Amino acid sequence: MFGLSARDTRFLLIVIALTLLTPILLQPFPEGSSLAQFNAGYPDLMQKFAIFGIFAIGFNILFGLTGYLSFGHAAFLGVGSYTVVWMYKLLGYNVLPGLLLSVVISAAFALLIGFISLRRSGIYFSILTLAFAQMSYNLAYSVLTPITNGETGLQVYASDPQILAGSGAPTSPHLFGLVMRNSAQVDLGGWVFTFNVGYYFCAVMAILAFYISLRIFRSPFGMMLRAIKTNQTRMNYTGLNSRPYTLAAFVISGMYAGLAGGLLAAMDPLAGAERMQWTASGEVVLMTILGGAGTLMGPVLGAGFIKYFENIFSKINDGILHGWFAFLPDGLEDFIVACFHPFVGKGWHLTLGILFMLVVIFLPGGLVEGMQRIWRLVRRRKSGGPKRKDPEHRPTAAPHMAE
Amino acid sequence: MGILEVKGVNKRFGGLQALGDVNLSVAENTVHAIIGPNGAGKSTLLNCLVGKLIPDTGSVMFDGQSVLGRKPHEINQLGISRVFQTPEIFGDLTVLENVLIPCFAKRDGAFRMHAFETVAHERDIVARAEQMLDDVNMLDKAGMQASSLSRGDKRRLEMAMCLVQEPKLLLLDEPTAGMARADTNNTIDLLKDIKATRNITMAIIEHDMHVVFSLADRITVLAQGTPLVEDVPEKIKGHPKVQEAYLGQAH
Structure with a gap:
């Protein structure tokens, strides 16, 4: 089906099912229980899972398949966001024109930056992309203020033309009247599930993005990209020109980033220069490596992991810790809380850093490799008990490598 | 006129004359070996043929077209495939x-x-x-x-x-260098098999004389960047100039 092998079709269907069921899967704890704070099924976070999933899928085509480590992909994220907000200002709050244009403009941008940066490879390529991204960031902050609105960030004002907006049109981002921030809440005996229009829009985009990346992985083009990663000398002496292949990979990943940036602005009609900063570029590198570079599902997983940490782990403060350990004697309780303190709340970066180091050292294939190992263990002692459950109910994928 | 014609090729690296006035003609459907002691300029010559180096003077014509100034992938598309000293594959x-x-x-x-x-x-x-x-x-x-x-x-x-790729010319750069005896014999058998079953033109660069004697139709001996002799294998074996080059009496 869809031009895929039976195995890939099954894989895609699992991904689609998991994506569509995310609002339920990420809400495993009943409302009001002490574990409810680990629920991630609220619209803002789910949208981020999908959007940064798209960003990482695209980045993986360049880094995971082709082996070129770009440190400047956040520039395309920013370009996408600015484009969408400009379309709001000029045309109206329908997200479609903006998203289409954000992909086109980020492609043009990527073509230019890629054409120059790809003259070098390895660390020099990384530095060139980093330089371009920082240049864009600083330009957005200073010289380009008429376009980017500088530090304030670009937003829609009442005085903007919005020539396509009719009198009854929604006053926030929408797709032909489907308002992105609208949600339906379903209360099922203590469990509250939020089905958000914006999330489902992002989810459909993410599924499309994933499908395209799956096709690229299985295509001769994808095979050429992997060939470039392993041996460019042989590539050239086999009669293949590696430059247009790497440039195409760069532009495709730039378009993914542009779409992701556009979707960020489609969920929240704002665009700021900080979206282009190098930390944002570094984040997508972390996501891809953490999940498993070069694997289909890894980057999405990595994106989910990092966003989960950023939003959930960071909310655990000392008060909550005291609540957990209240059953202990006072002195011991304080001691335990002090032990945990550096790793939660504002210290979530520390936990993430340790996790990242552990993954890089023990699981060079990322979380996907970890899951494959668990899967193999489970299969080996097949009779031994039920399948191990992921305690956080992340949208998990069947173990499935690029090969 | 051969499929590969090298005429008057010179290549200098600083003060070192790596290739001095090399002329070479490889006829179609033959196996042509280029042998010579270390530093004879064999690899430099090969690199001039595949676009990695550009000779200072002279011409390299393949199938009626000049290969000079073309990139490796363009030369491959003309019909020259290359086997490396250490196998280059997509690992x-x-x-x-x-x-x-x-x-x-x-x-x-x-x-x-x-x-x-x-x-x-x-x-x-x-x-x-x-x-x-x-x-x-x-x-x-x-x-x-x-x-x-x-x-x-x-x-x-x-x-x-x-x-x-069904190349018109297959270039082999010391295909048995650094190989164990069993692998060497294996590779020679494979080359013989290829020669017997396919109409293919091969040019083999080789350090070890014995590898090519059973294989080559013609042999060119290169020493200090210049071709010494070119002949059929039987005549090369006992040639005094070749023995001189290999045993180092020139020094």
Whole structure:
């Protein structure tokens, strides 16, 4: 089906099912229980899972398949966001024109930056992309203020033309009247599930993005990209020109980033220069490596992991810790809380850093490799008990490598 | 007139005359060996043929076209395939994929944006690659990762990758260098087999004289950047100039 092998079709269907069921899967704890704070099924976070999933899928085509480590992909994220907000200002709050244009403009941008940066490879390529991204960031902050609105960030004002907006049109981002921030809440005996229009829009985009990346992985083009990663000398002496292949990979990943940036602005009609900063570029590198570079599902997983940490782990403060350990004697309780303190709340970066180091050292294939190992263990002692459950109910994928 | 014509090629690296007035003609459907002691300029000559180096003077004509100033991939598209001293293969890819890539390169040229097709659906190309692997007795290893092959098998695979393109000229750079005796014999057998079953023109650069005697139709002996003699193997063996070059009496 869809031009895929039976195995890939099954894989895609699992991904689609998991994506569509995310609002339920990420809400495993009943409302009001002490574990409810680990629920991630609220619209803002789910949208981020999908959007940064798209960003990482695209980045993986360049880094995971082709082996070129770009440190400047956040520039395309920013370009996408600015484009969408400009379309709001000029045309109206329908997200479609903006998203289409954000992909086109980020492609043009990527073509230019890629054409120059790809003259070098390895660390020099990384530095060139980093330089371009920082240049864009600083330009957005200073010289380009008429376009980017500088530090304030670009937003829609009442005085903007919005020539396509009719009198009854929604006053926030929408797709032909489907308002992105609208949600339906379903209360099922203590469990509250939020089905958000914006999330489902992002989810459909993410599924499309994933499908395209799956096709690229299985295509001769994808095979050429992997060939470039392993041996460019042989590539050239086999009669293949590696430059247009790497440039195409760069532009495709730039378009993914542009779409992701556009979707960020489609969920929240704002665009700021900080979206282009190098930390944002570094984040997508972390996501891809953490999940498993070069694997289909890894980057999405990595994106989910990092966003989960950023939003959930960071909310655990000392008060909550005291609540957990209240059953202990006072002195011991304080001691335990002090032990945990550096790793939660504002210290979530520390936990993430340790996790990242552990993954890089023990699981060079990322979380996907970890899951494959668990899967193999489970299969080996097949009779031994039920399948191990992921305690956080992340949208998990069947173990499935690029090969 | 041969398929490869090298005329008056000179190449200097600083004060070192690496190649001095090299003339060479490789006739179609023959195996031509270029031998010589270390530092004779064999690799420099080869690099001039594949676009890695550009000679200072002289011309290199292949099949009626000059190869000078062309990039390696363009020269390959003209019909020259190259086997390296240490096998250059796509280590992270499977053995079958390694052979598929030259098939695509042959059919689609130096670049094609075939991002929405599926490799498995290209039945002709897959069949051709599998046939090639069968020819070199590697079909049973088609699914293996190429980097896990033995040295001899890597060489065999690299040869298959070159042959599947049906090159007009196959260049081999010391194909048995650094190999164990068994692998060397294996490779020589493979080359003999290729010569017997295919109409192919081969140019072999080799340090070890004995490797090429059973294989070559003609041998050129290179010493200090200049061709000493060119003849059939039987005559080369006892040639006084060759013995001089190899035993180092010139010094």
